[in-house]
Each structure stands twice: as C-alpha cells, then as structure tokens.
Amino acid sequence: MLPTPEALDRLRAIGWPDDDAWREALAAADGATLARVVGQHRSAYDVATRADEALKVQPPMPWTRPRFPPEDRAAVGDWVTLDAAGKNILALLPRRSILKRGAAGEHHKQQLIAANVDHVLVVVGLDQDFNPRRIERYLVLIRASGADPVLVLTKADECDIVQDCIDLLLEVEESGVPIHAVNAKDKDSVAQLAPYLGPGRTVVLVGSSGAGKSTLTNTLLGREKMKTNTVRVNDSRGRHTTTSRVLMPLPQGGCLIDTPGMREVKLSGDEDVVDSFDDIEAIAVNCRFRDCAHGNEPGCAVQAAIEDGTLDEARYLNFVKLRDELEAAATSQAERKAEARVMGKALNKRLKDKYGRR
Incomplete structure (x- = not known):
C-alpha cells in the first residue's frame, strides 16, 4: 500500500x-x-x-x-x-548518491559523509583558507559520489581580489563547476544559490572549519540555528562549531546537510582522478610515447606545456600526488575485502564444525 x-x-x-x-x-x-x-x-x-x-x-x-x-x-x-x-x-x-572520504589516520577505511544529495557545496573562504589544490581534492571526491559539485567562495565582502582568486580556478570553471562568490551573512548575496535549493533537492556543505558553513546555513535558514565562531587572524582557521552532520529543511523547499569542518580530505579508493584533470589527459595524448611518464622523456607534451605556461606545474604535481594516493587506497581496499572474505569463510567453517550448520 x-x-x-x-x-x-x-x-x-x-x-x-x-x-x-x-x-x-x-x-x-x-x-x-x-x-x-x-x-x-x-x-x-x-x-x-x-x-x-x-x-x-x-x-x-x-x-x-x-x-x-x-x-x-x-x-x-x-x-x-x-x-x-x-x-x-x-x-x-x-541510494542515488553517496559522498564519502577515507577515514582519518593511516588505515584506508571509508567514512560516509552524506547520502542522496543533488549538489555538494564546497565552501571556501576568500582568506587564508583559499587553496586551489585543496579544492581540486574535494572535486575528485565529489565526482565519485554521483552528486554535482558547486564552489561557494565566502567572505567576498572582505576580499579585494575576488576576481583574481576566481581566475586561479580557470580549469575548475572550464570543467563545468559553477563558482559563486558570496557574503555568507547577506541573504541577497546568497540568493544566487537558490537554483540548488528547490523542493525535492538536497545539498551538503563541506569545507574547512572557519570557512563560513554555519554562517551560510543560518542565512539560508533565515534564523540563527547553528553556532558560529570567529577565526584566528594569523591563519584564518576556525574552531569546529558544527560537531555532527545534520539535515535541515529549508524555507526554499529543499534540504541542507551541514557537516563538521574537514582537516583531512582523504581519498576513499573509489574515485577516478582523471575525471577532475581531463585537461592534463588532453595534453598527454600528444606525448611522443604512449607510456610516457611525463618526466625526462623526449617529446613529452605535458612537460612542454608546463614550460610554456599552458599547464600550471602545481596543478600537475597535485594530479600526480592524488593519482598515487588513489592507487594506494584502492590497493588497500582490495586487500581489506580479500581479508574479509577469508575471515568470513573461516567463521562459517567454525560454525559448521561446532553446530553442524551449512
């Protein structure tokens, strides 16, 4: 029924x-x-x-x-x-989407962040929190989730170089990720996020402590529901004002999930780094050798692009770092699954020997 x-x-x-x-x-x-x-x-x-x-x-x-x-x-x-x-x-x-990351620590367990979300709003402060390499890491996680990423740059009212910061994210913008610079305290400024917040839609906010997630949440709700704290002046870091994940209906008709600030954005092992760095892959197809490692090989299109300024070297190095991290996480995940299968078979055998179960 x-x-x-x-x-x-x-x-x-x-x-x-x-x-x-x-x-x-x-x-x-x-x-x-x-x-x-x-x-x-x-x-x-x-x-x-x-x-x-x-x-x-x-x-x-x-x-x-x-x-x-x-x-x-x-x-x-x-x-x-x-x-x-x-x-x-x-x-x-x-589920229609699941956002997860590798759990903090040396192991490679997975930690679920939010399920059944349409958009993941990556909240980044236009202060010392602004870090293009960290944003790229978030995008790798989000593109594996089944949800769509949206970049929200907060504290635009306190920043004199907003457009310069956006220009540093040219590859992100060209990959189709919407970028919104907002004053999280101003309802008219955050109104530009309305297309993601309609009835039947769910968004989740992710970002560092002090980036302005709780302030943005309060403005979207139209009331002071989430506690907010000031950030340290020397490094723009904030204390955890949100201590747990919570889903809240919005006046706009949709739902919002606020999350604690993330100190570590660790890959889970299920991502595809290439999806977030397709500009590098497009350059790499022009390398002389198909198995080019983009080091000292002759005819390397990637190194040529770095030398002539077409490709940002920091972006390429971040790609290599994330690729290697993903390979390690995927290997560890496969080993865990194999170990679980072995332990499961051993447990079933002990039960069968003791109780005669099949």
Missing part, C-alpha cells in the same frame, strides 16, 4: 525526490513506514517522516558489528524503512 498524498507531501518537505525510480523504491517498501536519516549518533540515528520531527531509532544488529562495511550502514540523508512501532530501522533504500 502506497502512502497517502498527505504523507507524500510530508516526505517531499524532507527532500523526497518525486521521480519514477523513487516511486518504484517506495512501492517496494510495501507499506512500511518511510523515514529519512537526519542525524547520526554512535549507536543510534535520528530520523524524520516530516519536517517538524526527529525520532531516535536503533539500527539493525548487523550494523553495530565492528567489521560491518561502513558503506552499508545508513548515513545522514539516507532513506530507511521502520518497524511498526517506529523504533527500529528495518532496511536501507537504494
């Missing part, structure tokens, strides 16, 4: 995308209570079936096991079904 039109209206207010694929997912839920994850805790989730509520529910038991794959657990923005009592999550609905 499908939800009533009134129930669907309530779901749309928390970002339900009313299209054919999601109607099929809704029908497959077979009358179960549908909810969206709006908050996440260590051992529980906050979910909502309408814009003005948040219910604490428990995850399925397998999700609580240490070796359960993180990408198979719910993240903020996911749609789930609940039991009749509305106390427990029964199942996770298929």
